[in-house]
Amino acid sequence: MASPSNASRDVDSTTPAPFLSRLLSKEASIAGPGYSRWLVPPAALCIHLCIGMAYGFSVFWLPLSKAVGIAQPIECEAGMSFGALLVATHCDWKISQLGWMYTLFFVFLGCSAAIWGGWLERAGPRKAGVVSALCWCGGLLISALGVYLHQLWMLWIGSGVIGGIGLGLGYISPVSTLIKWFPDRRGMATGMAIMGFGGGAMIGAPLADQLMAHFASAHSVGVWQTFVALAAIYFVFMMAGALAYRVPPAGWQPPGAAPPANAAGAMITRRPVHLRDAHRTPQFWLVWAVLCLNVSAGIGVIGMASPMLQEVFGGRLIGIDAGINELGAGQKAQIAAIAAGFTGLLSLFNIGGRFFWASMSDRIGRKATYCVFFALGIALYAAAPWAGHAGSVAVFVAIFCVILSMYGGGFATVPAYLADLFGTQFVGAIHGRLLTAWATAGILGPVLVNYIREYQLAHGVAKAQAYDSTMLILAALLVLGLICNLLVKPVDARFHMSDADIAAARQAAHETRPALLAQPGATAAQSSLAITLAWLAVGLPLLWGVWITLQKAALLFH
Incomplete structure (x- = not known):
């Protein structure tokens, strides 16, 4: 008679995992025949262009500093305690208080990347990208509620802490994958993705300005509505990028390429x-x-x-x-x-x-x-x-x-x-x-x-x-x-x-297991069309951001 532990192992090995679990697993993201490595950088850019808005959050400081007064800030009375400021609803926040969100972004980006980097290697970029999307966009929704209720602590926790964790996981999610897809062009590959983090604010800041102008009214500065809209837009792009991630099969090398x-x-x-x-x-x-x-x-x-x-x-x-x-x-x-x-x-x-x-x-x-x-x-x-x-x-x-x-x-x-x-x-x-x-x-x-x-x-x-x-x-x-x-x-x-350590590490990272979901091959025409559409999806917003930025920069030369 089998022992309980053996029986449980037998059940585990024969019972299929739920579809969502299989979809997000690293094995399910192993690329199939005919997959082009040039589809991976646009997937990474989908995530980096969204989380890069962290650089542009200062666009919200001035409107948020008069969220109660609308036309003019209403100052809090002198001598208010720190705890009272966090929950005060009758007076406006100072820009210096709001700026702590910016500090929290990058503190938690570094901490989360350091803490969960090892998990990311085992779980794969797809699962990490999904978690990043949930944290970053969920943080924006919590911040939107914080603005609506006028609770400063909700902005710090929502975007600063939870959003900062999303930043860290999203930032490092494509690094290992891109380097393995481009062993002959490591710098160029990571440069394409990390370029998106720098470009995120170039797109997000003018978009946020337009959204706030659209939602602003006599009773609202339009920030909480903008947070909700950005969360929805970013969630679509980030999930598309995360689900589009593919990892190369173990030992894959680009045809005819050498380091x-x-x-x-x-x-x-x-x-x-x-x-x-x-x-x-x-x-x-x-x-x-x-x-x-x-x-x-x-x-x-x-x-x-x-x-x-x-x-x-x-x-x-x-x-x-x-x-x-x-x-x-x-x-x-x-x-x-x-x-x-x-x-x-x-x-x-x-x-x-x-x-x-x-x-x-x-x-x-x-x-x-x-x-x-x-x-x-x-x-x-x-x-x-x-x-x-x-x-x-x-x-x-x-x-x-x-x-x-x-x-x-x-x-x-x-x-x-x-x-x-x-x-x-x-x-x-x-x-x-x-x-x-x-x-x-x-x-x-x-x-x-x-x-x-x-x-x-x-x-x-x-x-x-x-x-x-x-x-x-x-x-x-x-x-x-x-x-x-x-x-x-x-x-x-x-x-x-x-060699034994390498084999064990690859086994733990699921690099020696077969794909759980079939990855069909693609014809050359299908691959070319997919590459074109993927690059247009990230390239057009980036070009729009560049155009807006060039218009502002032109003032330097007048």
Whole structure:
């Protein structure tokens, strides 16, 4: 007679799993014959273009700061306790309180990616993408209820915490899959997907503006309705992307393709490193520092781009030789519009740099690419004060456009850097842990820029010169980053996985099991049509965002 444990195993092995469970399993996403790897980047972009709206959430701050007063903010009485502010319904929130959502986004992005990266490798990108959609869009719905009930804590929990978890899972969901589909073009593949995260705000922010204008009334600023609409739109796109994910069969290689022979050939490992060992290597922490320092410098500039241009050049932006404090209200509005164009132009270079530099790294190697980031960045940060004092707006703008392209390029290149060093078996999970560097930089960069500026102004430094010391300190950060990058060497062989470990890891990740659902083959015509439609679905919204951004950026050249 079979023991209960054996009987339960027999039942488990013969009882079919529910359809939804099978659909979301990793085995069900194994690609069938005739599947084109060029369908995977659009699937990743469907998710990244949606969660990238996290960068554009500042578009909601001003309307939310007068959600009760509608026309003008109603200030809370002085001395209200922290707990009372979280639940107050009779007065408006301050922008500084709302800004905590932005901080929570990136803290929980890094934490969730680090905590659940290992689960993602086992569960597969499809299931992770679905969970990401539920968290991100569910967080927006909770925030919509929070705005409707005027409960600040619901916004922090909804979008900040739950949405932040969705950000982390959505951000890393395609990394391992893309690298395995494009072993010959690792940088380009991850660059295409991560480009979408930078582009999400470029689409989402103007869309949110239009939705708020549509829903606004005498009794509402239109934010909670916009949150609901965005949640519905994003859910459709994110679920489509998640269900479209396919993983390659074990051992798959692109026909006729071979890993590129480039300057980083010696840095590309032939054996993977286990997730449990990756953080024990000096390479992990060196690359962690490389990403943290590169992002700290760039993210500090992003947060202060608009006021920096206005304070450095003042009236010279509109042909008047006067400082910003000497301008009238109408003139300040003019230069604020020009500064908004500067911010838009930076976002374009941030996005374009993700694809350009990541693709370039396939040719010159990841280590060399980061050396370019740091060496060129040091020179550009050091030159920025000179451009400001010389009154050259064009040179100043060009400097920061290149800097922001390398900021974005750093994000897109690091997954391929990790795959080169640690192999592809656990690269998604290792990347997830590395993103704690982003969470750290999200605090370090803005704090450095903001507090140094405040210190300078408090000690009588003119606003036009208040950023000089900041630029030199950011250049010093890049010097440290360059040193860390130069110290990166191939991972010691003692950390490499044995054949038995590799086999066990692949078994745990369901990479050696057959597909649960049949994946039919596709003809060349069907494949071409599917690729065209998939790229149009993500390309058209992205082009619309680029067009809107270019219109704003054109103000810089008038």
